[in-house]
Every structure is written in structure tokens, then in C-alpha cells.
Amino acid sequence: MTHDLLSIKLCQLDDQIGKLHSRIYMSETAGTLKLRDEIDRLARECAESQFALRESLQRSKCDLAPALSCGYDQIEQVIQNTKAQIQKLERDNSDPQAAAEEQLLVAEYALDFACQAANHALLLSLSAIDAQLSQQEERKIS
Secondary structure, three states: OHHHHHHHHHHHHHHHHHHHHHHHHHHHOOOEEEEEEHHHHHHHHHHHHHHHHHHHHOOOOOOHHHHHHHHHHHHHHHHHHHHHHHHHHHHHHOHHHHHHHHHHHHHHOOOHHHHHHHHHHHHHHHHHHHHHHHHHHHHHHH
């Protein structure tokens, strides 16, 4: 059961990473209007995904759901604070080139953080599989 659920989630993650690749490649050749349309589309998708995740956490009967929800809220707050700081830098910086470079640096770190989050998710998944397999082995022995 755990493997099936995690396989589905892995496929969903793979789809999202595929979209990420496509959007990055598109951004290399897109004009300003197309790029801004894609930014708007992705912002809507992020908002919808965020809403769906919050709803899922609220409906969850898992004892850890409140803690997960709190952690998610903290992550979202960090993201919102970072966005606000970027916007402030853009407004305050008289050098558009420097502001763009700072934004690029933030984007680079955000991708590093995403990779780290994916690795942590994998560790949690492997630990869950190990726990389930251990439990199954114990039942066979008993």
C-alpha cells in the first residue's frame, strides 16, 4: 500500500518537474508577453495548489496533520516574506541590472532549497517503506 501511494506521489512530482523543465526552456526563447502570461498562469497554479494542500491538511484525520499544517504555514510565510523583500529591493534599487542579478540569485537558491526538500521527502518516503516492511516481516515471524 505504501509503495503504491508513494509511487503515485512520485509520478505527480515527476510531472511537476517536467513542467518546470518545460517552463524554464520556454523562458529562454519567450518574449516578454509570453513570459508574463506564463508567470500569471504559474501563480494561479501555485495558489490553487496551496489551497488544495491546505484543504487536504484540514480534512486529514492524521494526528500529525496540525503539526504539518503549522510547518506548511511557516514555509509559506517565509516565501511571502522573501517575495516582499525582493519587491522592496526592486523598488529601492536604482540599478535595474543589480536588482535582476539579486533576483536571479534568490531563484538559484530557491531551486537549491527545492532540491533539498525533495531529498528530505525521499528520506521520509524510504523510512516509511522501511517501517512498513519491518512491520510485515514481524507479522510473518509471529
